[in-house]
Amino acid sequence: MKLRYVAALLLAGTVLFGCDSGRAPEQKFVSADITGGDWGKDFQLTDHTGKARTLADFKGKAVVLFFGYTNCPDVCPTTMVKLAQAMEKLGKDSERVQVLMVTLDPKRDTQEVLSKYVPAFHPSFLGLTGNEQQVDAAAKEFKVIRVLQKPNENGFYTVDHSGQTYAFDTQGRLRLFFRDAQPVDDIVKDLQTLLKI
Amino acid sequence: MKNLFLASILAGLAPIALAEVTINEPWARATVPGQPVGAAYMKISSTNAARLLSAETDAAKEVQVHTMHHHDGVMKMREHGQLEISAGQTVELAPGGLHLMLMGLKKPLAAGETLTVKLTFEDAKKVKSTSVVSVPVRPIGK
Numbered sequence: 001m002k003l004r005y006v007a008a009l010l011l012a013g014t015v016l017f018g019c020d021s022g023r024a025p026e027q028k029f030v031s032a033d034i035t036g037g038d039w040g041k042d043f044q045l046t047d048h049t050g051k052a053r054t055l056a057d058f059k060g061k062a063v064v065l066f067f068g069y070t071n072c073p074d075v076c077p078t079t080m081v082k083l084a085q086a087m088e089k090l091g092k093d094s095e096r097v098q099v100l101m102v103t104l105d106p107k108r109d110t111q112e113v114l115s116k117y118v119p120a121f122h123p124s125f126l127g128l129t130g131n132e133q134q135v136d137a138a139a140k141e142f143k144v145i146r147v148l149q150k151p152n153e154n155g156f157y158t159v160d161h162s163g164q165t166y167a168f169d170t171q172g173r174l175r176l177f178f179r180d181a182q183p184v185d186d187i188v189k190d191l192q193t194l195l196k197i
Numbered sequence: 198m199k200n201l202f203l204a205s206i207l208a209g210l211a212p213i214a215l216a217e218v219t220i221n222e223p224w225a226r227a228t229v230p231g232q233p234v235g236a237a238y239m240k241i242s243s244t245n246a247a248r249l250l251s252a253e254t255d256a257a258k259e260v261q262v263h264t265m266h267h268h269d270g271v272m273k274m275r276e277h278g279q280l281e282i283s284a285g286q287t288v289e290l291a292p293g294g295l296h297l298m299l300m301g302l303k304k305p306l307a308a309g310e311t312l313t314v315k316l317t318f319e320d321a322k323k324v325k326s327t328s329v330v331s332v333p334v335r336p337i338g339k
Contacts, residue, residue, distance in 0.1 A: 070231060070232050070233060070234075071233055071234050072234075072272075072274070073226065073228070073232075073234045073235050073236035073296070073298060073299075074226070074236055074265060074272075074274075074292055074293065074296065075265075075272055075293075077226065077228065077229065077232065077337045078226075078292075078337060078338055080337075081337040081338035082338060085338070108233075113231045114231065115231070116229075116230040116231030117229055117230065117231030117232055118231075120229035120230050120231065121229060145270075145271050149275075152276065154259070156300060158263075158273075158274040158275065160271055160272065160273045160274075161271065161272060162270045162271045162272070163270065163271075163272055164270065179270075180270070180272075
């Protein structure tokens with residue numbers, strides 16, 4: 001079910017991308033425009049400083065939302081660096097962008113772990129965690145696949161997860177879906193467009 | 198990239214069929230504070246069939262071979278177990294696939310530093326050899 005949904009999203013992205021020839025004036029974005037869905041509305045989580053957070057806290061900023069975990073050595077840090085590079089490229093506009101990383105592994109990614117990890121990529125980034133129910137609810141709300149694997153004999157486990165990143169406009173509406181391989185310049189361009197809406 | 202290194206320390210007397218293992222283009226991705234794991238990549242080839250029995254480094258408590266699969270947008274990482282290298286073949290450990298998972302990092306891996314990773318192989322005749330590999334750490338995203 002979930003897999004099918006992600007596949008449909010990816011397909012939608014491909015179709016939209018494929019139509020972006022400049023002849024369709026309503027198509028403003030390089031990445032997949034997912035405006036108008038009845039999902040991805042909000043989350044109730046705690047940031048890495050201990051403050052309770054919902055999407056409304058970031059009104060007036062374009063919000064970039066990424067789901068990952070710190071025991072992920074490849075895609076997660078690479079995506080975080082890409083988002084940090086986007087912030088650099090945005091220059092002054094980056095002050096109106098808030099990047100959030102939601103951990104999919106709240107058991108290991110405590111507030112303390114996230115407070116070291118997330119700002120190491122960019123000082124403005126916020127890590128979000130919560131209890132198992134809150135994180136699970138956020139993952140479901142944003143169609144993120146999250147499957148905790150069985151621990152090995154040392155207690156180590158991995159988390160199967162989908163690697164999409166979302167962007168919200170300054171009014172807190174979910175607008176864009178970035179693939180995990182989305183180039184940084186696409187992200188910069190789309191965030192610049194979002195900030196003008 | 199740099200063709201670093203190959204030091205097979207021969208254990209025991211196995212004059213002819215001893216596997217000669219070559220490691221090329223090793224590198225590890227830098228990590229940030231709070232990140233408990235890192236990944237190292239390289240190309241491993243061997244003249245004879247060989248198996249990677251274990252890997253260790255002072256930088257981490259444990260090193261395992263892990264593999265990543267990417268299906269329908271979902272990333273799945275698993276422990277791979279012992280890595281088999283066929284005679285004359287090269288096994289590539291690369292982002293998005295096989296990697297050495299450096300678990301329980303003692304401190305963040307800083308770009309520019311070099312890790313020493315010791316790999317222990319065994320050939321078909323159960324003769325062990327050890328490769329000590331200098332693994333440069335590259336910035337994340339490079």
